[in-house]
Amino acid sequence: MTGQAARAVWAAVAGAMFGAGLLLAGMTRPEKVIGFLDVGGAWDPALMFVMVGAIGVHLVAYRLIRRRSSPLLDGRFHVPTRRDLDGRLLAGAAIFGVGWGLAGFCPGPALVAAVSAESALIFVAAMAIGMVIQRVTAGGERS
Amino acid sequence: MAMSSVLVPLAGGALIGLAASMLLLIHGRVAGVSGILGELLTAPGERTWRLAFILGLVAAGVVGAAVAPAAIGASPASKAGVVIAGLLVGFGTRTGGGCTSGHGVCGISRLSPRSLVATVVFIAAAMITVAVVRALGGWS
Numbered sequence: 001m002t003g004q005a006a007r008a009v010w011a012a013v014a015g016a017m018f019g020a021g022l023l024l025a026g027m028t029r030p031e032k033v034i035g036f037l038d039v040g041g042a043w044d045p046a047l048m049f050v051m052v053g054a055i056g057v058h059l060v061a062y063r064l065i066r067r068r069s070s071p072l073l074d075g076r077f078h079v080p081t082r083r084d085l086d087g088r089l090l091a092g093a094a095i096f097g098v099g100w101g102l103a104g105f106c107p108g109p110a111l112v113a114a115v116s117a118e119s120a121l122i123f124v125a126a127m128a129i130g131m132v133i134q135r136v137t138a139g140g141e142r143s
Numbered sequence: 144m145a146m147s148s149v150l151v152p153l154a155g156g157a158l159i160g161l162a163a164s165m166l167l168l169i170h171g172r173v174a175g176v177s178g179i180l181g182e183l184l185t186a187p188g189e190r191t192w193r194l195a196f197i198l199g200l201v202a203a204g205v206v207g208a209a210v211a212p213a214a215i216g217a218s219p220a221s222k223a224g225v226v227i228a229g230l231l232v233g234f235g236t237r238t239g240g241g242c243t244s245g246h247g248v249c250g251i252s253r254l255s256p257r258s259l260v261a262t263v264v265f266i267a268a269a270m271i272t273v274a275v276v277r278a279l280g281g282w283s
Binding site: 008026039040065070110114 | 148149151152153154155156157158159160161162163164165166167168169170171172173174176177180181184185191192193194195196197198199200201202203204205206207208211212214215216217218219220222224225226227228229230231232233234235236237238239240242243244246247248249250251252253255256257260261262264265266267268269270271272273274276277
């Protein structure tokens with residue numbers, strides 16, 4: 001298998017595993033996500049445990065993996081190093097949060113649900129358009 | 144609260160963390176879904192692994208719908224609401240450089256101050272949005 005093919009296969013495996021985790025976690029049920037966000041109503045804390053599980057595993061694994069000089073199938077790690085806060089970060093996060101609360105979908109779960117839930121498919125199409133609009137309006141500036 | 148309502152989300156989260164670790168170990172990449180999809184749509188190069196990761200997510204959904212249909216739900220929002228939400232999520236995640244996965248899981252695991260602040264902001268904004276929708280009479 002060439003490097004390119006191996007990279008594709010392993011990325012697909014990681015994506016499928018990520019999707020299985022989202023399904024198991026309940027993230028692909030917008031009503032459940034909204035229940036977690038509904039702190040003023042019948043708050044459902046379950047999704048907090050999703051964060052705890054995901055960060056718990058990745059926090060440890062990240063440190064172990066970064067001891068290597070490079071990943072297995074790439075010459076270097078492509079990990080953000082910026083630490084400063086800026087208006088784009090805050091505004092972008094706030095805009096994302098409004099959309100997330102409105103529909104109960106964030107990007108990963110929407111892609112997982114897209115084949116079987118019509119609302120997820122519509123969401124994904126609109127999200128893709130939003131991403132292209134962002135790139136066109138921001139010009140060459142990279143986030 | 145039943146034990147399973149803690150353990151099942153924990154296990155789902157652990158699987159997400161493991162998948163993110165795999166992408167880092169093998170590809171040296173951050174498992175941020177909005178970044179992977181956004182770059183696939185708007186940036187030249189590095190298309191193959193990004194497309195493969197997205198197809199993996201979609202494939203998990205196809206299998207999930209077959210073996211556990213109750214695990215996938217529809218949005219309670221109206222069609223117009225879903226379109227507006229999708230546009231906001233696409234535009235916002237690309238402006239802020241990440242979503243629940245890239246900032247919320249990967250960034251916080253790196254102890255990135257940017258990701259920590261972004262996560263607090265998007266969860267707060269989402270909670271306020273849900274409260275406002277509720278106050279206006281709910282989704283339907």
